Every structure is written in structure tokens, then in C-alpha cells.
Amino acid sequence: MSARAARAAIAALSEGAELRTWSLIVTVFGDMARAPGAEVPGPVLSALTRAIGIRPEAMRVALHRLRKDGWIASRRAGRVSHYFLTDAGRAQSDTATARIFARHPPAAQSWHVAIAGPQNPPARLALDGAMAAGYVTLAPGAWLGAGPAPETLDPGLFVLDGTTLRLPGWLSEALMPPALTQAYGEFDIVLARVAALLAGGFDSLSPTDRTAIRVLLVHRWRRLVLRHADLPDRFFAADWPGVRVRDRVHSLLDRLGHPSLADVADAIPA
Amino acid sequence: MSARAARAAIAALSEGAELRTWSLIVTVFGDMARAPGAEVPGPVLSALTRAIGIRPEAMRVALHRLRKDGWIASRRAGRVSHYFLTDAGRAQSDTATARIFARHPPAAQSWHVAIAGPQNPPARLALDGAMAAGYVTLAPGAWLGAGPAPETLDPGLFVLDGTTLRLPGWLSEALMPPALTQAYGEFDIVLARVAALLAGGFDSLSPTDRTAIRVLLVHRWRRLVLRHADLPDRFFAADWPGVRVRDRVHSLLDRLGHPSLADVADAIPA
Numbered sequence: 001m002s003a004r005a006a007r008a009a010i011a012a013l014s015e016g017a018e019l020r021t022w023s024l025i026v027t028v029f030g031d032m033a034r035a036p037g038a039e040v041p042g043p044v045l046s047a048l049t050r051a052i053g054i055r056p057e058a059m060r061v062a063l064h065r066l067r068k069d070g071w072i073a074s075r076r077a078g079r080v081s082h083y084f085l086t087d088a089g090r091a092q093s094d095t096a097t098a099r100i101f102a103r104h105p106p107a108a109q110s111w112h113v114a115i116a117g118p119q120n121p122p123a124r125l126a127l128d129g130a131m132a133a134g135y136v137t138l139a140p141g142a143w144l145g146a147g148p149a150p151e152t153l154d155p156g157l158f159v160l161d162g163t164t165l166r167l168p169g170w171l172s173e174a175l176m177p178p179a180l181t182q183a184y185g186e187f188d189i190v191l192a193r194v195a196a197l198l199a200g201g202f203d204s205l206s207p208t209d210r211t212a213i214r215v216l217l218v219h220r221w222r223r224l225v226l227r228h229a230d231l232p233d234r235f236f237a238a239d240w241p242g243v244r245v246r247d248r249v250h251s252l253l254d255r256l257g258h259p260s261l262a263d264v265a266d267a268i269p270a
Numbered sequence: 271m272s273a274r275a276a277r278a279a280i281a282a283l284s285e286g287a288e289l290r291t292w293s294l295i296v297t298v299f300g301d302m303a304r305a306p307g308a309e310v311p312g313p314v315l316s317a318l319t320r321a322i323g324i325r326p327e328a329m330r331v332a333l334h335r336l337r338k339d340g341w342i343a344s345r346r347a348g349r350v351s352h353y354f355l356t357d358a359g360r361a362q363s364d365t366a367t368a369r370i371f372a373r374h375p376p377a378a379q380s381w382h383v384a385i386a387g388p389q390n391p392p393a394r395l396a397l398d399g400a401m402a403a404g405y406v407t408l409a410p411g412a413w414l415g416a417g418p419a420p421e422t423l424d425p426g427l428f429v430l431d432g433t434t435l436r437l438p439g440w441l442s443e444a445l446m447p448p449a450l451t452q453a454y455g456e457f458d459i460v461l462a463r464v465a466a467l468l469a470g471g472f473d474s475l476s477p478t479d480r481t482a483i484r485v486l487l488v489h490r491w492r493r494l495v496l497r498h499a500d501l502p503d504r505f506f507a508a509d510w511p512g513v514r515v516r517d518r519v520h521s522l523l524d525r526l527g528h529p530s531l532a533d534v535a536d537a538i539p540a
Binding site (some may be wrong): 165170 | 288381382383385386388408409411412414418419425426427428429431432433434435436437438439440441442450
């Protein structure tokens with residue numbers, strides 16, 4: 001009964017989601033083996049991807065690509081390969097993970113606005129590039145950053161440090177375009193279905209199914225959350241479904257629990 | 271001796287200053303007769319303009335123009351005309367006077383930045399018009415205002431209220447263009463000369479000369495100070511001579527004292 005519910009939940013989470021195998025495997029490492037020294041044995045990876053419905057050839061191709069790109073490395077112990085994140089892969093995973101698993105949006109206590117003066121196009125282009133990370137673009141040449149302005153900020157910028165914001169509708173729309181709001185709405189419906197499918201059956205899920213569902217949940221959540229700036233909820237429209245989606249994701253993850261690699265390994269039929 | 275020093279000081283303050291008679295008369299009213307009910311008798315006005323070197327015909331033309339424009343009105347008492355500011359003239363004079371006679375620049379404790387969203391050209395034009403009064407333009411569609419943002423501010427604007435500013439060089443240059451900085455520098459030299467000419471002779475100046483010099487000082491100072499935004503000194507370049515000019519103006523005004531209309535009237539030869 002519970003295995004069938006798991007299959008249905010996995011199908012609901014996979015349906016129309018354009019899952020890329022290499023990207024899913026990145027999620028597996030991010031959720032299961034981010035600690036330095038952690039390794040995922042090949043059979044565990046196979047069991048998880050099989051549960052998700054990924055063909056063995058697709059997994060092999062994805063692992064090859066991730067090794068080539070320097071995300072993961074592997075070592076053989078007897079007949080079993082063990083896979084682990086490289087330092088570069090772990091650094092990227094850590095950055096994303098902080099946002100993905102945050103139960104609450106950032107609660108910035110202060111902000112700064114930075115404004116560029118008249119510039120020639122190459123200088124503006126370079127500045128736009130430098131401000132792309134960590135800043136919200138308010139208008140061409142005008143940015144909003146969290147916290148007080150860092151000492152390292154370009155000294156050619158006008159800066160006001162402050163605490164009180166007024167957020168007009170055009171900014172919410174620019175930060176959260178309609179297509180992304182719609183994607184949140186669609187995921188909201190999927191999450192409600194998954195919660196209904198698993199209701200009452202959480203305790204009897206196998207560690208592998210539990211982990212496969214976790215990985216799909218985290219994966220789809222990640223693909224929404226990393227597509228927009230990390231800002232307090234009030235930056236977005238009042239009818240934005242993101243707050244509810246975040247609550248549903250965390251509620252499901254809490255109820256699924258977090259099986260260890262050993263839990264999954266032990267549950268694999270010999 | 272002192273009358274000759276006064277003539278020289280008046281010449282120094284008039285030289286190359288493009289003084290317009292109607293504008294000088296506005297300054298006379300602003301400095302001498304701003305209080306409701308205050309009237310300047312024709313003979314006093316004649317004595318002052320004569321001391322400054324204005325021909326009687328030029329004064330008559332200017333008074334005609336100021337009456338026509340609604341700045342001043344007059345009444346006759348016997349053979350003497352008495353001139354006074356209209357309510358509209360007094361309101362304009364009061365606004366300018368606050369800045370002209372301020373011994374210190376404004377000391378804003380807080381600021382707000384307002385930023386417009388994407389707009390069609392007519393809407394932007396209207397907004398530019400509305401923000402022209404009281405705001406510094408930081409960039410197209412981005413303004414800086416003193417104090418916290420008023421409740422009445424256009425709700426379509428993004429706003430950050432704050433206290434700490436970083437002021438880059440391009441902003442100082444935009445706020446205080448080179449030509450205006452040069453004009454301050456030239457006035458600085460004139461003021462040094464006037465102070466030297468009058469040194470030791472302040473006490474023996476006649477009320478009319480004293481007032482004529484005051485009027486010229488205030489007039490030329492007004493023409494500098496009202497050509498740029500009213501901002502704390504640190505908005506301008508470190509080598510801006512405006513701080514020294516302000517100190518010199520106030521030092522001279524303090525030493526000249528402030529003769530009343532009656533003082534000037536009493537000193538006119540019968």
C-alpha cells in the first residue's frame with residue numbers, strides 16, 4: 001500500500017517536470033552527501049535513481065558528465081564505485097543548499113541603495129556585471145542590497161544605508177515575473193497531491209522511497225527558488241503562492257525524515 | 271575717509287556683477303522691509319539706490335515693473351510714496367530669505383532615496399516635474415530627499431529611508447558645476463577686498479552706506495546660493511570655496527550691523 005503511494009507520489013513529482021538526470025544527481029549529493037568525506041556507493045545511487053524512474057544508462061552518462069565537469073569524483077573499492085563531491089562541487093552545493101533548506105526567508109534588518117553616476121557603456125557594463133551577484137536591480141544603474149553597504153563596494157557609487165523600504169508593485173512584478181508565479185502555483189498543486197497521497201503512510205515508506213521523494217521535492221523546489229532573488233516575502237505580491245509552497249515543502253520534508261546513506265544501503269536487497 | 275572706503279567697497283561689489291535694478295530692489299525689501307506693515311519711503315529707496323550707483327530713471331522703471339508684477343504696491347502720503355511688499359512678494363521673499371541668511375547649511379539627520387519604475391514618457395515627465403522641488407536628482411528616475419519620505423510621496427516610487435550617505439565625486443560635480451564653483455571663487459576675492467577696504471572703518475560708515483553695502487552683499491550672495499540645492503557642505507568638493515564665502519558674508523554683515531529704515535531716513539540730508 002505504502003509502496004504504491006510512493007510510486008504515485010514520485011509520478012506526481014516527476015510529471016511534466018523536465019528532470020535532467022545529472023541535475024537530479026547533483027540534488028542527491030546536496031541532500032545526502034554534502035559533508036566532507038561523505039561518499040555515495042554506486043548501489044545506493046542506482047537504487048535511488050531506479051526508484052525515481054531513471055534508466056541505468058542515463059545515470060551512467062550523467063555520472064560521466066559530472067566527473068568530467070569536476071562536480072564529483074569517484075574511487076573503486078573492490079567491485080563497488082564510491083562517488084563524492086569535489087571541493088568545487090561541494091562549494092557550489094553549499095551555496096545553493098543554504099537557500100534551499102532555509103525555513104524562513106531572509107530577515108534583513110537594513111538595506112542599502114547604490115546608484116551609478118554617468119558612465120561610458122563599457123564601464124557601466126562592467127559595473128552591471130559586478131552588481132549582478134547579491135543585488136536587486138531597481139532601475140538601470142540603481143541597485144538594492146541587503147545590510148549596510150560593504151566597504152568593498154565600488155567607491156564611484158552613491159550610497160544610502162537605511163532600514164525602511166517602500167516596495168511598489170512594479171518592483172514585485174520585476175522580481176517575480178508572471179511565469180515564475182505560475183510555476184509556483186503549479187508546484188503548489190503537485191505538493192497538495194503528494195501530501196494527500198502519502199497521508200497516513202509516511203511511517204511505512206522504505207528508506208529508498210523516502211529518499212527518492214525527498215530528492216524530487218528538493219529538486220523541484222530548488223528549481224523555483226534559485227530562479228529569483230533571495231528576499232523577504234513582502235517583496236513579492238500578496239497573492240504569490242511561494243510562502244505556501246515553502247511551508248508545504250518543509251512540512252513534507254519533515255514528515256519524510258532524512259534517511260542516511262547507511263539506511264538506504266541497508267535496505268537494498270542483497 | 272570712511273565715505274571713500276564705502277564708495278570703493280560698493281564699486282568692488284558692483285564691478286562685473288550684472289546687477290539688475292529690479293532685482294536689487296527686491297533685495298532691499300527682503301533685507302529691510304520684509305515684516306508685514308513695513309514700508310520703504312521713496313526718499314529712502316532713492317538714497318540707497320543712489321549710494322549703489324543706480325540712476326533715478328532706472329529706479330522708476332524697476333519700481334513700475336515690480337508693481338506690475340505684483341511684487342510690491344505703494345501708497346502716497348502727501349508728496350511721498352511709500353512702497354511695501356504684497357503678500358505674494360513677501361511669501362517669495364520669505365522663502366529665499368531663510369536660505370540667504372542661514373549661518374549654517376542644513377543638517378539633515380536622515381534622507382530618503384526614491385526610484386521610479388518603468389514609465390511611459392509623459393508619466394516620467396510629470397514625475398520629474400513633481401520631484402524638481404526639494405529633491406536632488408541622482409540619476410534619471412532616482413532622487414534624494416532630506417528627512418524621511420513624506421506620506422504624500424507618489425506611491426509608485428520605490429523608497430529607502432536611511433541615515434548614512436556615501437557621496438561620490440560625480441555627484442558633487444553635478445550639484446556644483448565648475449562655473450558656479452568659479453563664481454564662488456571670484457566672490458571670495460571680492461569679499462576679501464571689501465573686508466580689507468572697510469577694516470577699521472566699520473564704525474564710521476553712514477547708515478545709508480552701511481545699508482547699501484549690506485544690500486549688495488546680500489544680493490550677490492543670494493545669486494550664488496539660490497543657484498544650487500540647499501545641502502550640507504559635504505555634498506560639495508573639499509576645495510569648494512562656498513564655506514569660506516558664507517563665513518565672510520556673515521562676518522561682514524555682522525560688522526556692518528543692520529540699520530533700520532528709520533536710521534537711513536534720519537540720515538538723509540533734508
